[in-house]
Amino acid sequence: MGVQLNEVSLSYPGTGLVIDRLSARIEDGEFIAVLGASGCGKSSLLNLIAGLLAPTEGWLDVPDDGAAFMFQDSNLLPWLSAGRNVELALKLAGHPKDTRQARVDQLLELVQLGHAVHKKPHELSGGMRQRVALARALAQDRQVLLMDEPFAALDAITRDLLHEELRSLWEQTGKTIIFVTHNVREAIRLSGRILVLSSHPGRILETRRITEDLRRNPAQSAALADELTTILRKEQRKHERTDAN
Amino acid sequence: MGVQLNEVSLSYPGTGLVIDRLSARIEDGEFIAVLGASGCGKSSLLNLIAGLLAPTEGWLDVPDDGAAFMFQDSNLLPWLSAGRNVELALKLAGHPKDTRQARVDQLLELVQLGHAVHKKPHELSGGMRQRVALARALAQDRQVLLMDEPFAALDAITRDLLHEELRSLWEQTGKTIIFVTHNVREAIRLSGRILVLSSHPGRILETRRITEDLRRNPAQSAALADELTTILRKEQRKHERTDAN
Amino acid sequence: MSALTQTRAAAALRPAAVLRRRGRADAVIAPLITLVVLVSLWQIAAWASPLREDLFPGPAAVAAKLPELLADGTLLSAVGTSLFRALSGFAIAVLVATPAALLLAHLPLLRKGLGPLVSAMQVLPSIAWVPAAIILFGLSDATIYTVLLLGAIPSIINGLLSGIDMIPAQYSALSRVLGASRRQHIVHVELPAALPGYVAGLRQGWAFAWRSLMAAELIAVGGSLALGVGSLLQRGRDLADLPLVMLVILVILLVGVLIELLCFAPLERKLLRDRGMTRTGENHG
């Protein structure tokens, strides 16, 4: 039950073509990182997979029960406390009432927010909101998990902690995880495969498999990080040149 | 015309004490980075300096004309295009009408968004919105510039580019810049002094001066980064232990 | 650097319980002061005015009318009757209008077809319904409720619809992602998100309900239908009894102020506070 994209294109009325005949096959249980310049279409791609946007052309195949999605902005419901926001996801996923509170507490503990269950979103800091959103995405408990820059607003320490949690969750549950990040190192550290998107329009520029060996080897990781950064930089340069024309 | 905080405390009704008798003196023209765990009170501190919150105790002194502020969320006005959002800042800063358009174009070029002048915020990607907010903060042209995680949503390449722009802007204008970041390396790369905040409640845990020499020396920089990370990690541990009690 | 900065900062939003408590006291005292000021102005105007006393009765003349109306219980029972009709009618209107608005919001074609009609029905004066209601229901409370409902329902529908329209698209996306059924989306996301706009619509709906009731109560001034405030007002006009007219106006205003202070204002304040907003316009300078 992976995800398959076949010659998928997407254009917005004002913007034009954003994703151009993109094809990809993501196996069941894969952990995929998506890299790309700001505005290249990463969030749009996740929206397509989540079924929130329909492709202008092409087709895609996702599991019947959809995908859990952690949005780029935390998108918490402002009238619900942190705990209730997470609980809503559990409720809509069909969890019985009596087990929900315990699960909410557990999930918020996981993201280091056990003390903030009763806080409303406007009483939380930016990073805390993002963590509540993360807890909510985990509460959905779907086979496919889409995450849009899940750790962008977090400090290094909390981020490290959550990296570990996410890895072990993936190992235990065998979920298919697709996450967008701007942090090349983060991508190498977490994922099994990295997709690099080009911009204007978005296509797959590069695909890299990350083996356990490579991950464990600091020198090799650093080399790959440099390489990916160079690819991204080259892509950006190309655009500056085309823009100047 | 620096910023001075004297025994400043802040508490929120539901949360209690967030900043505890914090004193600091930021000289005119300094470039300060603020580090700290998620939820420790960094945004609250900037809000205090910007005059958006009043301290529960203590007092602070800021220049008469207030401070330019780039919010953690981009906080663009949704009914205005990217260009008009920036223009509004120029208008309210008293720029004459005939020079505004040129300045808007210049600022949006600076943040690599020359092509998106006419886009409404909802047509922009997360990183693009953040860059518009950055352009708007620069448009305000105040002596003090407060920035709350200005580059969090940006890819590494764009971030590098904007780092350079920000440095050269600071060198040219001699602004007092206070910026919050989660990226220790970013702090070392940009700032002249780093303040590390503790959490629950927020106090200044450490202050480090960054010299040009240190910045140029990769090994020394890396060492400092490690050291700061260790400090932050220790602080976090302490809390885990107190929480468990 | 200057002291000015500090005053600016001190004037900023201070998240302290003290302020909130002072606000509560103000909420009672300020309307009272307004009342005293308005009554004084009225008395002064009555003295200074060159108009005959029966054309511009002062507060004293109006107050003199009060014991008489209180003595025979007319006023109290009229207020009681009208208030009961208005509140129960309003409750029914809310119960009917809410699902209707949801239907319109979720069936685009239905909305395109009926939406303009609903807005048009809002502008139809209540008395227009009277002949039809009488033919259908005769001189019964059903007639009065019909006129009231036809006045209030379109307004509440429109209020809820515009509340729903203003819901950020991201909440709908969230609902989809969480796998909410349509019913769940409505209950857990749409209604709470639209609530502030909805309450604004309810306030207008209440006004429409009350005004339509006044019109409906002109159908019959007693007899088999209980006497309401609207009938009393008309009676004052019929008998050229301006003190009575004024008294009824004051009573209606009083009822309006009380409903606002006891229901809508606290409701709205709670909703906004839940969402981290304030109501009193203290948010700027």
Add this chain to the structure above:
Amino acid sequence: MSALTQTRAAAALRPAAVLRRRGRADAVIAPLITLVVLVSLWQIAAWASPLREDLFPGPAAVAAKLPELLADGTLLSAVGTSLFRALSGFAIAVLVATPAALLLAHLPLLRKGLGPLVSAMQVLPSIAWVPAAIILFGLSDATIYTVLLLGAIPSIINGLLSGIDMIPAQYSALSRVLGASRRQHIVHVELPAALPGYVAGLRQGWAFAWRSLMAAELIAVGGSLALGVGSLLQRGRDLADLPLVMLVILVILLVGVLIELLCFAPLERKLLRDRGMTRTGENHG
């Protein structure tokens, strides 16, 4: 994996010009279909109903009334008169209510003192003002406008106030940071941010204006005051001329639908589209 997923995706929001164009056509056709359906139902009910024809006139009987009223120009001139009064009165009401609402929003004490009174004035039936207005202004258009304004202004004030209340606090913070003066804050931030709620308030205000006008037009049917639609309606009622009553109701509905379709709906659609929202309830499944 299944085809089902694909249909779900296809049903999602498709940002295509095609859809929008189809939407425009719908916006005209759907109300027309509604009209045809309603008229047919009415005709069937009239045939089936055991009521006498003068008590429940069918579309034919009402249509038969039309040529007569059109011939002597009564109907057209009455609609013209009322529409002119309503539109000009509404414009004045907006011009008065907007600054009043801003004052109330920015002076917390004033709002606490007068806010409940404004809400209470909304519930005061228009005819309550008639005696006072006539005594002050005699039988002039001023009287009619007074009644209309007192009906519409409180409603628009409340609409704008609740629009302002719902402005996210972060916009006010932005204004402060950008160094906006209070006037600049109002013009550049507060009013545009409150606009969707304000337009909802305007729609209700328009309804109040029109209904108050109908009440005011009952004062006089002719002479120095031109005949309006309200007078025509009252005449139909007085003489138990139900076809006339129905005809006037239809005319009022028509005016209401046209104002909605030509003014409010496009305005609201533009406002929402500017902010990346949609109006038609297409946002969920």
Add this chain to the structure above:
Amino acid sequence: PAPAKNAGTAADQGPAATLRLGYFANATHAPALVADAKGILDKAVGADGTTLETQIFNAGPAAIEALNSGAIDAAYLGPSPALNSYLSSGGTSLRIIAGAASGGASLVVSKDITEVSQLAGTELATPQYGGTQDVALRSFLKERGLDESVTVTPSSNGTVPQLFARGSIDGAWLPEPHASLLVKQYGAHRLVNEAQLWPEGKFPTTVLVASQEFITKHPDTVRELVQANAQAINWLNTTGEQQKLHTVQQALAAHGGGTLSDEVISAALDQISFDETPLSGTFDTLVAHAAAVGIGEPGSTQGLVDDSFAAGEGK
């Protein structure tokens, strides 16, 4: 230009520049309709250079309010609004300067009620609480001991036919043409003609009033108005049935009141007699009736009627 507290200090100022007259587009206001439509009024006041402005009202209260505010100078009205205004202003607001119509009010009931005694247990409507017909019905019932067993429902002229048609009420005490409308089109019949209850069968239905201020300032204009009223009434009383009907219907149509059938209007005109004497003697009785059924305060009608103008008409 609302009247001052102590109106009437100004003395005779000769003919008025304009005479602003209010009336209803209604069969009981036929003298006004005819006087206006046939130019009788124009001619009468025009001789002194006075211009005439007329104003059509829907109901008594608005006309009284207009008179009180000085927006009109004189009006054709039912006696009860005139009386109410006179009493509530302590006798300072207006005076009745002539009669216009009398008679033309009946208790019309459904076919199955043929005797007054059968009224017990019924529900009867009147056009307006405390109005002329309302008081008449209540005192009629009281005198016959029926006031406990009959429900009186004040509604409005326009609402009564619908109530009657669906059987919500058993009858109504109505003025013309509403009584005739019920008889001709809704199958009611006349059980009591109010004329039977009054000496000589005369009681006021429409009177001509003027504000006291206007009477004091412009007695000449008032006199001309009263004369025009008398001429119109004379015309109504001497003209053939058909022409009378035609003229009245046309005048009604001109003011938008012409939607009743010829049959109803002609029946209504039959019921009404037009008479320029103000029937001064009846007003105390009206007040007494009202007080007896508990509506309004007993008050003195002394000075309500000013028949000095009507008297001068004899020349």
